[in-house]
Amino acid sequence: MNNIFQIITLVSAVCMTILILLQTRGASLGAGFGGSGELFTARRGVDKTMHQITIILAIVFIGSLVLGIVRG
Numbered sequence: 001m002n003n004i005f006q007i008i009t010l011v012s013a014v015c016m017t018i019l020i021l022l023q024t025r026g027a028s029l030g031a032g033f034g035g036s037g038e039l040f041t042a043r044r045g046v047d048k049t050m051h052q053i054t055i056i057l058a059i060v061f062i063g064s065l066v067l068g069i070v071r072g
Helices: 002-022 046-071
Strands: none
Touching: 002 046
16 A cells, blocks of 8 residues: 555656646746746646646645655
8 A cells, every 4th residue: 555655656746847847937047047037927728737737746746645654
């Protein structure tokens, strides 16, 4: 049973990392430090869906960690 939580934790962590890296706002190094100079707009389309999936994966990740520790 503990292996299931470990697999869920690992898969959700990898998927969440990939989705976070795909959601970059700017292409330059300065964009990472807030110097991109672009306005923040509402998320639409694929960007909104990726954001929502990232939140769900974060909840699954934290839940699997907690359940793995409690049942561990």
